[in-house]
Amino acid sequence: MTAAGSLPGPDPREAGTQLRPGLWHTINSRYPGSMITKPDFVPLVALRKPLSECRVTFVSSCGVHLKNDAPMEVAHPFGDFTFRRVPSTAKHGDLIIHQLKYPHDDADLDINVIFPIERLQELAAEAVIGALTPEFFSFIGYNMDPERFEAIVARDIAAAVVEEQRADVALLAPA
Amino acid sequence: MEKVIRFVRLHLGDGNEEVGRKEIEKSWIEATRVLLRYEPVDREFLDRVLKADDSTLALLYYRLHFHLIRRSGAWVHDGSR
16 A cells, blocks of 8 residues: 555656656546656667667557456456566457556557557568567556556566567557 | 545546445445345355455455446446546
8 A cells, every 4th residue: 555545746747757748647646656756767778770670569558468368357456467468460359458447449449549559560561660579568557556566567578578579679558 | 544445436436536436335236236136145155255365355355346336237447438
């Protein structure tokens, strides 16, 4: 309950670190403690080669996974600190959204609205990007213990992205 | 305790405390409505389930909440609002 009960910190928008004004405070008022401010700055890394030569992976908090995978745990009050691997060859019909906290009527009709897997497949086929990693990654955004999330989910996805999938580029998309 | 109550209401109301408060009532109302039928109950199953560990049972409580809300027909958690 420590993270869930902590008070909201300063809005990163004020520091120019967030694109949508007020979003940080809005989320923290709806889900107290879910947003934290990191004291250390993680710089973006410049591409070392053209995008057309890069292996691209995709990481999303949308809760999308293969229909035959174990569903995400959406009832737990503190969230589900696991993630799912999604083959980058999967199609709309192979996937399902298992998440309660956001409207996904449109994404149910076209999963690419929130998990643009087929668009990335097209970009790879057109050689706009070099290749896709064999797997993409998905988890539910409702995780109310940011420290636990970082120590388990983020660490394991980062290790998989770098060490297993050998991605040059990781595209991160919130839900 | 007030923080925990608010936290749970926000969870069950998808970020809306008032919705969460109503959702909590909706689930026990649905359970009561079902029990009013006085249909046979598998008590042996219940006894077996209650031998599970505390964490499993605690999560079962939340699973049952959402199950009852869904079967009540007043489901608001899939983007229908």
